[in-house]
Amino acid sequence: xxxxxxxxxxxxxxxxxxxxxxxxxxxxLVGAGLAVxxxxxxxxxxxKGASPMKKRKLGTLxxxxxGAGCMSISANYGPPADRRQGIELIRTAHARGVTFFxxxxxxxxxxxxxxxxEALAPFRDKVVIATKFGFDMDNGGALNSRPEHIRKVVEAxxxxxxxxxxxxxxxxxxxxxxxxxxxAGTIKDLVAQGKVLHFGLSEAAPATIxxxxxxxxxxxxxxxxxxxxxxxEDEILPLLRELGIGLVxxxxxxxxxxxxxxxxxxxxxxxxxxxxxxxxTGDNFTRNLAIVDEVRAIGAENGATPAQTALAxxxxxxxxxxxxxxxxxxxRVEENTAADSITLTASQLxxxxxxxxxxxxxxxxxxxxxxxx
Numbered sequence: 001x002x003x004x005x006x007x008x009x010x011x012x013x014x015x016x017x018x019x020x021x022x023x024x025x026x027x028x029l030v031g032a033g034l035a036v037x038x039x040x041x042x043x044x045x046x047x048k049g050a051s052p053m054k055k056r057k058l059g060t061l062x063x064x065x066x067g068a069g070c071m072s073i074s075a076n077y078g079p080p081a082d083r084r085q086g087i088e089l090i091r092t093a094h095a096r097g098v099t100f101f102x103x104x105x106x107x108x109x110x111x112x113x114x115x116x117x118e119a120l121a122p123f124r125d126k127v128v129i130a131t132k133f134g135f136d137m138d139n140g141g142a143l144n145s146r147p148e149h150i151r152k153v154v155e156a157x158x159x160x161x162x163x164x165x166x167x168x169x170x171x172x173x174x175x176x177x178x179x180x181x182x183x184a185g186t187i188k189d190l191v192a193q194g195k196v197l198h199f200g201l202s203e204a205a206p207a208t209i210x211x212x213x214x215x216x217x218x219x220x221x222x223x224x225x226x227x228x229x230x231x232x233e234d235e236i237l238p239l240l241r242e243l244g245i246g247l248v249x250x251x252x253x254x255x256x257x258x259x260x261x262x263x264x265x266x267x268x269x270x271x272x273x274x275x276x277x278x279x280x281t282g283d284n285f286t287r288n289l290a291i292v293d294e295v296r297a298i299g300a301e302n303g304a305t306p307a308q309t310a311l312a313x314x315x316x317x318x319x320x321x322x323x324x325x326x327x328x329x330x331x332r333v334e335e336n337t338a339a340d341s342i343t344l345t346a347s348q349l350x351x352x353x354x355x356x357x358x359x360x361x362x363x364x365x366x367x368x369x370x371x372x373x
Contacts, residue, residue: 117160184211184216209236
């Protein structure tokens with residue numbers, strides 16, 4: 001199979017099989033901003049030792065205000081990181097106060113859950129593990145949220161994660177072939193059995209969220225949210241607050257662009273899905289670099305990096321918002337977890353709130369079609 005094939009995806013049709021490249025592209029839709037190179041940051045913002053990070057509530061679930069997205073360690077941004085490096089990274093995040101770790105069966109596939117399970121095993125009872133279901137890996141990665149499939153894959157995820165319960169179990173993508181009430185009812189049964197503690201949705205539309213919540217409380221919605229992706233503020237965030245549901249922003253660093261370290265896509269690996277993302281191509285990429293420069297200038301006023309500034313901004317959006325930045329470099333974990341010590345002035349917040357909008361759709365046309373509208 002040619003891994004450079006342009007992705008073609010029809011995930012709104014149940015049973016559609018995916019090529020390896022298409023599957024890689026799909027799994028990248030839920031992840032955190034990737035950091036791609038080491039960078040120094042102001043010593044005044046470095047988290048010292050293992051000082052506790054502030055907590056936030058997603059519904060009734062308490063998590064660290066900054067989580068860790070674990071997708072990029074194992075998938076989607078070129079070859080997977082060395083396993084020992086991945087374990088060190090996850091444990092460094094925990095040592096620096098992170099208690100909220102996000103993965104999914106489709107990342108790898110399967111290898112991310114296995115890595116997270118091994119890395120967190122020594123302090124399993126002190127962390128919150130979130131993972132996801134919804135793709136059928138025995139059928140080429142087609143959407144599958146049928147109750148019998150959920151009951152099957154939850155057992156596999158529990159085994160890979162080396163645990164007896166999943167703290168937060170998301171439906172990775174809404175399956176149009178299965179009523180959301182059936183999905184929520186299945187999770188309700190798993191909660192009653194103690195195998196799942198909290199129910200989450202990812203990239204779900206307002207009507208879907210409301211219908212699911214009526215069957216079993218939805219604890220959190222995961223969707224893309226950052227300085228350059230703010231459409232969630234229009235309708236979804238007000239609904240979440242009406243229902244008491246938390247928000248978990250993935251790609252809070254704009255798939256790495258908001259780190260300020262990406263100035264060209266030429267160094268990306270062939271199977272790095274960003275090569276097909278509209279915001280990283282053509283004139284859009286050049287225009288979006290200008291946004292990064294604006295963030296950099298504001299951050300410099302606080303001795304902060306662009307990444308820290310972007311995360312600090314997200315932390316001002318509400319105590320029910322818990323971003324999950326991702327990286328495969330320990331230095332980036334140290335940088336990102338220092339973001340909660342940064343205080344933005346009213347003037348800086350206003351400038352960040354009125355940044356030039358990002359150029360280009362956040363995903364290509366086929367992948368946007370897979371998102372519940």
